[in-house]
Amino acid sequence: MSPARGTTGWGMVLPALAFVAFFSLYPAIDSFLLSLYSEFPGPEPAFIGFGNYAELVQDPVAHQAFIVTLGFVLLSTTLELVLGTGLALVIHERFMGRGVVRAAVLIPWAIPTVVASQMWRFLLNDQYGAVNAILFGDRVDAYVPWLADPWMAFGAIVLADVWKTSSFAGLLILAGLQVIPDETYDAARIDGATAWQRFWHITFPLLKPALLTALLFRTIDAFRVFDLVFVMTQGGPGDATQVIQFYGYKTLFTEGRVGYGTTISVTVFVATAMLSLFYIRTAGSKLLQREPA
Amino acid sequence: MTGLALRHIGKTFGQTRVLHDVSLEAGDGEFVVLLGPSGCGKSTLLRIIAGLERQTGGSVSIGGRCVDDVPPSERDIAMVFQHYALYPHFTVRENLAFGLKIRREPTPVIEERLAETASLLDIDNLLDRRPKELSGGQRQRVAMGRAIVRKPALFLFDEPLSNLDARLRASMRVELKKLHRRLGTTMVYVTHDQAEAMTLGHTIAIMNHGRIQQTGRPDRIYQEPGNPFVAGFIGNPPMNLFEGSYRLHPRDLEFRVGDLTVRIPFQAHDLVGTESGTATLGIRPEDVTFDPPGPRHVAIAGTIDLIENLGGDAVVYLTVKGQSLAARTVPGLRQHAGESVTAHWPMNALHLFINEHRVPLPSS
């Protein structure tokens, strides 16, 4: 096109790029720079190179936080993909009132995470909670203080996350289901495949790209879990549910240790980036092949 | 005055050269058809005329004015798109009026043009509908209406009938021809359908691999194709083309392909550079007959492979001396598939191409 159109084009993109550069890209880079300084002994931060990273490698609380985060990511994404696939298969079917079912399934996704967290915190409350009431009824002395037990509390944040975001995973998988042509199933039926065989030999392989996308999105999101932990457990009991983003938040904003806090955040960033790259390298080729031109 | 003149148009997309030195003229009021297989560059050429693409070399003038630096909206053109490109959120009336409104034509003028166009195309009763409430043929009319209402100096059509079914396509073809007669405006029409090209065009420009292969009146192109590509592209079923070798003799030319040898009376020795070489010989299926041979006919015995009976006529596929040959004839041939038959054709119906160029043969 003529040069005038080119300038118009850049003019149209520029505001968006400026926003992203100023409030996302620059802060991320700045975080990395800040992580090279120490606030000890003060008052001016001193350049210490990768000293903070060396400290992080030695920090047992950080180790614990990484393990908790990893466990949380693995467990919640696995459950979400399984449940999400189930949800997608259900919503994909044509039946009366499908719209209502779709909307119902979307509601947990739309609910603010803070609300969902308070809700589960109350559901799991040791005295007034519905979970105890359903499990033990009138036997009040059997009531369990779920969030006071390290393992149970960890289970609780996984449960809350799975409840809230399985439907999102389901939607991504649904999009994958919708591109599988009906004819494929008809052909398989004529070949005599049972419902399970059709799922395993046709749906599942064709769904792989969508599953990988869902996995990617969910993993990255699970890595930055914060609201659930802040509201439900504050990282406790002990450090049982202290995920890395919460630890970073505490270091940065409660303790005010900018250098060490940004070191944690940059490490989270690098971990998610590597994970994304890994997924994209394994899944990317397939995703690209699917693209029509 | 010329309606349109293209001079040495070239176009490259990145490394790919899609148009090579294309020159073409259309007189005022002329109907020019750009015909060619898909990917030959005909649509790109049309879009360059419209100003939607910029050529990498050469120049375009419309109505005697060079428009190379003129945006599409000021080239005094209108275009009918392959998929109609009607604005789905506008009614038919709004679709027709949009171009005039953008140009800030006064409302009475818009109203008048609208009424005129609607009655010309017989779409008066559709004005308040939206495109999705229209049938394919109706959309086609509205798309043409949108072009007509602007009263441009030049109409551009990009395969406008290719989305219609065969029956509708034939009737729209007739209407388009009538429309051109009434409007008398210069039109450039892109298609890959030779029937459309033959029936609509005053002039056909046949394109292949980004070059114009031949330009001329439809009957001339049919009768005297300038090269083997044009010969094979125009005509249905396509011309039988044999690629073989020739040798010049004092009075005639000997053409040979496999076991098949044809001696053709020949005088234009000075047009052929060398005594012998490769050549392509063509014969149209409609020139091959099975009647008793007349004078100056070539007669060859062959075997019938297949007969396609099309109702009005029949296409016979046969093998003669190891070469396949198609013949178009009236139905009711006595012989059947697998049987032998003598095929023949008048000597003056042959087409000879040497070095990709037509070499004239004595006409009778």
Add this chain to the structure above:
Amino acid sequence: MTNRPALLGGMLLAVLGSLCPFLWFVLTSFKSQIQVEAIPPTWWPDGSLAFYTSALVEHRLFHYVRNSVVVAGATTIIVLAVATPAAYALARLRLPGKAWILGGLLCVAMFPPIVMAGPVWQILERLGGLNTHWGLVLPYVSLSLPLAVWILTVFFQELPFELEEAARIDGCTTWQTLSKVLLPLATPGLFTAAILTFIYAWNEFFFALLILTNPDQQTLPVGIALFQGEFTMPWGEIAAASVVATLPLIIVVLLFQRGIINGLSAGAVKG
């Protein structure tokens, strides 16, 4: 797959599992203080609105709602205004390196918020944006832009190219083509992008917690997370506030579920 009983069972499970936990919270919000503190819990509320009045009067619920409306509304408007032209240019105009821009936006969308938190806080401190609504809107716009640009780009790409060429021949400038021809057709896409942005900004907690420390400016999620009673957790008021915070979203989801589903898959699957 036409295994009806299994389908029916799965459907029922999905609906009940999705709705019941929240329904319990809704029921709680209509209970009385005595009912909430009953052990074992009572199921059916006596229909008291006491918690709503208490949330409104004592916990300034209305004030949080207003802050959230301002922040989420402003974010949505700015994101649409910025993302629409960008998406159009990326979908349609010839820009060198636009694949890189789109890919880069997707990468930025994956940044963990904490990696930006510290510097964003410092920028806002310097600009005087801490404890202001605009100070929160700025990072929100930046964080929700990538998804909005993706959704809209996909939408614009699906509109036929010929329409724009027709508009150009009809004499439209680039901006006219966008505003008169493409935007009306992209309304579903705009709607989806607007809804997703609004939901994001309405629900966001992390940045809101950092930037708004003064209760006067705090948004609903911060308010709900930090609700404190004098002696015990005010569960009834939390439930009431939660219902208020969630109700608009539920209405939006019920009305626009199709658009949301398409938008989410456009942003994700084509990414």
